[in-house]
Amino acid sequence: MKIMVCGKGGSGKSTVTALMAKEYERQGKRVLVIDCDESNYGLHQQLGMEFPKDFTDYVGGKQKIMMLSANGPMNMPPLFDRRISFEDIPAEYLSKEGSIMLMSPGKIHDANEGCACSFNIVMFQFLPMLDLGENDVVILDMEAGIEHFGRGTGMSCDKVIMVVDPSYESLKLSAKISEICSHIGKTVYYVINKADEDNTGIMIKKIDKPEMIACIMPQKGDLKKAGLTGEPLDGQYEEVQELIAKIA
Ligand SMILES: Nc1ncnc2c1ncn2[C@@H]1O[C@H](COP(=O)(O)OP(=O)(O)OP(=O)(O)O)[C@@H](O)[C@H]1O
Numbered sequence: 001m002k003i004m005v006c007g008k009g010g011s012g013k014s015t016v017t018a019l020m021a022k023e024y025e026r027q028g029k030r031v032l033v034i035d036c037d038e039s040n041y042g043l044h045q046q047l048g049m050e051f052p053k054d055f056t057d058y059v060g061g062k063q064k065i066m067m068l069s070a071n072g073p074m075n076m077p078p079l080f081d082r083r084i085s086f087e088d089i090p091a092e093y094l095s096k097e098g099s100i101m102l103m104s105p106g107k108i109h110d111a112n113e114g115c116a117c118s119f120n121i122v123m124f125q126f127l128p129m130l131d132l133g134e135n136d137v138v139i140l141d142m143e144a145g146i147e148h149f150g151r152g153t154g155m156s157c158d159k160v161i162m163v164v165d166p167s168y169e170s171l172k173l174s175a176k177i178s179e180i181c182s183h184i185g186k187t188v189y190y191v192i193n194k195a196d197e198d199n200t201g202i203m204i205k206k207i208d209k210p211e212m213i214a215c216i217m218p219q220k221g222d223l224k225k226a227g228l229t230g231e232p233l234d235g236q237y238e239e240v241q242e243l244i245a246k247i248a
């Protein structure tokens, strides 16, 4: 299964990604986490892992991809000429810890280095070529918002998880993502995040398909603290187990 985790900036995408990866590992799965957010640097820490090298370098680097895609990403030659399994991903582009692997298409490292188009192009081509074993799961931690839908970065994902935090902006985005996903035939599951007594009812009412709410994740003190200190997320949460069961 290939899962895309999306939502508004700061809604909890990386937190949900890291918690799901750890839970899948506990359930005996091999997990490939792909950090598709070129602008944030926190996911590896939430997973308690080293920061991986940019995978885009493996296929020639940013400048080469930009040249190859000069006539549009749909008109460029394929970057991968054969099917790929987890074993084929070069170890130097992965961080590994237990049964979890972390890959990063690329990050913005310096001023004036150019945009993130190439990273999205690499994932657009890589993901459909990636074959999974029965026990394999891929989780994509997407950049905030909907630009990645425009680029088609996660088009070959089977499941879309929309993390919704208690804000009007987040609810508006969830409605837009639901609309986009209905056009491309993808099912959206919602995680209501940072829920408390006051906001949960309002959020449930505003979700267009409440039956697709996979879990309601309360505002948790330990997650909030880890968000400040940068400690890895090692806790086990029944809400995350519920989420995984719901999207199975
Ligand atoms: N259920 C929760 N309870 C308490 N704090 C949470 C919860 N979920 C996320 N947070 C905190 O909210 C902040 C944002 O979370 P996170 O980084 O996962 O969001 P994000 O959507 O990945 O953000 P970005 O768009 O910047 O990548 C972090 O400080 C995190 O610790």
Ligand SMILES: [Mg+2]
Pocket (backbone or CB within 6 Å): 013, 014, 015, 037, 040, 141
């Ligand atoms: Mg994030």
